[in-house]
Amino acid sequence: MAKRTRERGFPADPEPLPVPVVDNHTHLDHIGAVLAQAAPDGEPTDQAWPPTVTDHLARAARAGVDRVVQVGCDLPSARWTVDLLTSLSASTQQARVVGALAIHPNEATLHAGVLEVGPDGLAPEVEEHHAVSLDDAIAEIADLAKGDRGIRAIGETGMDLFRTGPRGEQAQRASFRAHIALAKELGLALQIHDRDAHAQVIEVLLADGAPERTVFHCFSGDAEMARVCAENGWYLSFAGPVTFKANQYLRDALSAAPRELILLETDAPYLTPHPFRGQPNAPFAAAHTVRAMAAHLEEDLGTLCTDITANSERVYGNW
Numbered sequence: 400m401a402k403r404t405r406e407r408g409f410p411a412d413p414e415p416l417p418v419p420v421v422d423n424h425t426h427l428d429h430i431g432a433v434l435a436q437a438a439p440d441g442e443p444t445d446q447a448w449p450p451t452v453t454d455h456l457a458r459a460a461r462a463g464v465d466r467v468v469q470v471g472c473d474l475p476s477a478r479w480t481v482d483l484l485t486s487l488s489a490s491t492q493q494a495r496v497v498g499a500l501a502i503h504p505n506e507a508t509l510h511a512g513v514l515e516v517g518p519d520g521l522a523p524e525v526e527e528h529h530a531v532s533l534d535d536a537i538a539e540i541a542d543l544a545k546g547d548r549g550i551r552a553i554g555e556t557g558m559d560l561f562r563t564g565p566r567g568e569q570a571q572r573a574s575f576r577a578h579i580a581l582a583k584e585l586g587l588a589l590q591i592h593d594r595d596a597h598a599q600v601i602e603v604l605l606a607d608g609a610p611e612r613t614v615f616h617c618f619s620g621d622a623e624m625a626r627v628c629a630e631n632g633w634y635l636s637f638a639g640p641v642t643f644k645a646n647q648y649l650r651d652a653l654s655a656a657p658r659e660l661i662l663l664e665t666d667a668p669y670l671t672p673h674p675f676r677g678q679p680n681a682p683f684a685a686a687h688t689v690r691a692m693a694a695h696l697e698e699d700l701g702t703l704c705t706d707i708t709a710n711s712e713r714v715y716g717n718w
């Protein structure tokens with residue numbers, strides 16, 4: 400029983416990194432929702448359950464993940480993100496936070512009223528906030544992203560042809576284009592969600608002109624696509640899947656990517672790195688992923704962390 404409880408909780412604490420690194424894509428608000436399903440059966444563990452956002456930021460800092468980008472990619476989550484940024488006080492004991500905001504491609508379809516089942520076969524889940532039109536939803540993102548609230552990127556936006564069909568694709572493309580324009584207007588970085596949509600996403604970026612700092616969140620292409628990103632100066636952000644045994648193509652992409660374009664993320668609570676797949680993810684676990692990346696690249700861990708941190712600051716500024 401005790402073992403089962405541990406497996407349903409978070410991964411083991413990594414050995415602290417020799418040099419701090421940045422988790423440039425995480426969903427602190429979703430971690431709680433996933434834990435509601437993963438919580439041990441009413442059994443108290445040796446730590447308070449579930450951990451708070453502050454606990455996660457402290458655990459990240461202890462692991463050497465000293466900064467994170469919190470991504471709010473639907474209306475409730477975007478509002479939550481701005482509230483978090485205004486309520487956090489600076490502490491050396493906690494990872495520091497900036498934000499990214501957008502209407503996620505799978506949210507864009509729902510705001511556009513497209514209720515279509517995609518290749519994943521799952522029925523769309525409509526919620527109250529989807530009554531807001533797509534235009535109004537993006538306008539609210541624009542308002543929240545303005546001013547000095549710590550929003551450094553527009554994202555995640557892009558296309559997801561796993562979750563939607565042809566009508567959804569149209570809505571996603573329109574939403575993606577509006578977000579690209581917004582990132583350029585506000586001078587912010589762009590974080591892209593690209594699921595089974597490499598060609599479409601690249602086509603839109605080239606047609607409209609990508610923002611100066613464009614990041615493929617959870618990069619899912621191969622070495623050839625890494626070269627396309629390199630030619631255009633687009634960043635490749637690697638998450639847990641680069642550590643999965645079956646994903647040699649991602650490690651090939653990592654090898655092909657110019658060092659100055661490589662970023663690191665958790666996408667927590669999703670995409671937990673090997674060997675902790677199936678457990679909930681949290682920002683501290685980026686330390687596991689970057690260790691695996693350094694081992695694959697046969698690079699000194701501290702050097703890789705230094706490079707990733709410098710790249711993150713180039714994209715999001717300092718914080």
Ligand SMILES: [Zn+2]
Binds near residue numbers: 426470555666
């Ligand atoms: Zn995400």
